[in-house]
Amino acid sequence: MSLLSVEDICVAYGPSQALFGVSIEVGPGEVMALMGRNGMGKTTTIRAICRLIGLSGGAVRFDGRDMASWPAHRVARAGVGLVPEGRRCFAPLTVEENLIAAARPGEWTLPRTVALFPRLGERLGQRAASLSGGEQQMLAIARALMTNPRLLILDEATEGLAPVVRQEIWAALRRLKEETGVAILVVDKSLRELATIADRAVVIERGSTVWSGSIRDLTGEVSERYLGV
Ligand code: ATP
Numbered sequence: 001m002s003l004l005s006v007e008d009i010c011v012a013y014g015p016s017q018a019l020f021g022v023s024i025e026v027g028p029g030e031v032m033a034l035m036g037r038n039g040m041g042k043t044t045t046i047r048a049i050c051r052l053i054g055l056s057g058g059a060v061r062f063d064g065r066d067m068a069s070w071p072a073h074r075v076a077r078a079g080v081g082l083v084p085e086g087r088r089c090f091a092p093l094t095v096e097e098n099l100i101a102a103a104r105p106g107e108w109t110l111p112r113t114v115a116l117f118p119r120l121g122e123r124l125g126q127r128a129a130s131l132s133g134g135e136q137q138m139l140a141i142a143r144a145l146m147t148n149p150r151l152l153i154l155d156e157a158t159e160g161l162a163p164v165v166r167q168e169i170w171a172a173l174r175r176l177k178e179e180t181g182v183a184i185l186v187v188d189k190s191l192r193e194l195a196t197i198a199d200r201a202v203v204i205e206r207g208s209t210v211w212s213g214s215i216r217d218l219t220g221e222v223s224e225r226y227l228g229v
Helices: 042-049 072-078 095-102 110-116 133-146 163-179 191-197 220-227
Strands: 004-013 016-026 031-035 057-062 080-083 151-155 183-187 200-205 208-214
Touching: 004 042, 016 031, 016 042, 016 057, 016 183, 016 200, 031 042, 031 191, 042 151, 042 183, 072 080, 080 133, 095 110, 095 133, 110 133, 110 163, 133 151, 133 163, 163 183, 163 191, 183 191, 200 220, 208 220
Parallel strands: 016 208, 031 183, 031 200, 080 151, 151 183
Antiparallel strands: 004 016, 004 057, 200 208
16 A cells, blocks of 8 residues: 555645645655756745645545645644655754754664664754755755654755765765665655666656656656656
8 A cells, every 4th residue: 555645646835736736655664756947846845745735626635544634733742743845943952952852762862863864863962054065965865864753755865966966965865765664755956866866756747747667768858848858
């Protein structure tokens, strides 16, 4: 059974409809890439999954349960860890305080999380505001892990970062995939990096799912047509 099941969802911002039928299935422990050009609806899809915006059609189920009437905090509590676009940490708090504030019981404890991101371990007492952009992004991912999610959602987690920092984040995500059973839904612009981690991909175009399958089957024709690469 799917862990996350997004069934033909529609979303509107006031009078302007953004999603016209997006469907995504993510199995337990699976890594799914959510792809599409700018403005095609990736962030809106993620916001709808996390109940940060309402649906005008379709359904989102997590572990078989319809989340339609749930507030966002209940989605988080059920095991969906979101790393939103533009990394959100509590700037005045230290790295350690940020991590502890997010903690919920499970395998992801402070030592384990810090082992995945050693840079954070070296900066536990430092204020989040003083971290580099890449370190803040690592902290945002680490915070989501500390909630012990069953599904981790990453929206453009490597956006705007230096190549070396981007590599560190991809390496951490690959370790995460190898060493744990957490499912991941990931949006990123780098098809090459996505191909090293994702099992499957969904491509959306103007608010609709237009392709889904094994990421190995994402041919040049599909990526030229829908991703412009
Ligand atoms: P990007 O890669 O640029 O972040 P995206 O694929 O995540 O793009 P969305 O941000 O989901 O795309 O946007 C989908 C559509 O919804 C776009 O047409 C966008 O202009 C519109 N949209 C997004 N947020 C809002 C909003 N708050 N109010 C009105 N329209 C919005």
